[in-house]
Amino acid sequence: MIPWVQLDCAKTPDGRQELRLKRRGSEFSIMLGTNELMNSRLSGSEEALAKLSCRKIASHRQPRILIGGLGMGFTLRAALAELGGDAQIVVAELVPAVVAWARGPMAEMFGGCLDDPRVTVEETDVGQLIRSQASGYDAILLDVDNGPEGIVHKSNDALYSLQGLAAARTALKPGGVLAVWSQGSDSGFARRLKQAGFAVEEVNTRANGKRGARHVIWIATNGSRP
Template identity: 40%
Template sequence: MKPWIAAGEAVSPDGTRLELVEHDGEYIIKADDLPLMSTRMHFSEVELARLVCTKLKSGAKVMIGGLGLGYTLRSTLNLIPKDATAVQVELVPEVIEWNRGPLGPFADHPLNDKRTELVQDDISKVIKGARNEYDSIMLDVDNGPTPLVQERNSWLYTDSGLQAIRKALKNGGRVAIWSADDEPKFVSRMKRNGFRAQKHQIQAHKGKGGIRHVIFTGRKT
């Protein structure tokens, strides 16, 4: 059996150790040895964009929090108009380097698209600085509202975080939040913070059984 090979390492600002590993052509990003995402199972990352980026108008502007393996950005670019803008926010510079290097071909080099605006910053800071600016916001920065890998992300899922997301969206704008598992009370939290909210059970592998992830969506009311 071929061994797993370390292809890159990084430490996030809060001390989380990130590692990019490769095995027989498959890449995985781990956080403190916990697998976060894989080039073999990424259908839910694709669906994250589809749920909130279809039928956007000319000149639309969307935001993606968390670059990961680049699949959500690629899916977004495939959906938005030719004159739209996809603001990709990523905090860790090494993750950007990995996507410009060995990960690039998997999602067809989405960072090279002229519609991509790359921002290296904390997604919370970017959201707090926006007002009625985005048609859609997609968040894939952790394992979900409760099983956090990086504690700095917890604010996004609080009442204050959801209110800030709502303020950053245009009227009628939509948010999609990726989660590894179901969070039974999170839809209610979104509703009380001004969203028409739903949850979607999404297969990790397209057209197959097995692991399912959850995507919470909400439209600004």
């Protein structure tokens, strides 16, 4: 069997933990300690995050999308495939090394999508972008950490609090969508989405098509378009 080789590492934003990029042949893995955060063979649920969201806003003209978390680019590439040439996609990635990996060791897998004219990458906290403007986005897609129960960066919890969800709703245009990827179900989070004023749909999906680990995507809609 081909052994795993560590290509690089980077500290998490709080400086307490370490992300590691590993490769085995053509397969990549991003690890946090003994936890595998993502693997290049398992893209199904991240792609579903983009597809479900973009189809909800298919009637929107010149849609503007915010993606929280670059990862291995699964959500970004799926969104680009769904959206037309008039779309704008902002990707917020808090760890600069992840962006460097996308342009470096994983560049072939990313297929130049970071250079698509529709894409802007911001090396910043997605929460800051959410709070920076009102009615700025048609969709906000959060693939941050492992979902509402984060393990990489505790400040991510603020995104999923009632206050954070209210800020996301303010940042969305009427008829906009907040879509959240999670490793598993969370009844408390679903309840907070409703308390924040969203109409909520919970979708079960798989990490790899019809196989692999079960993941959850919440599709939360911000009212209707005028």
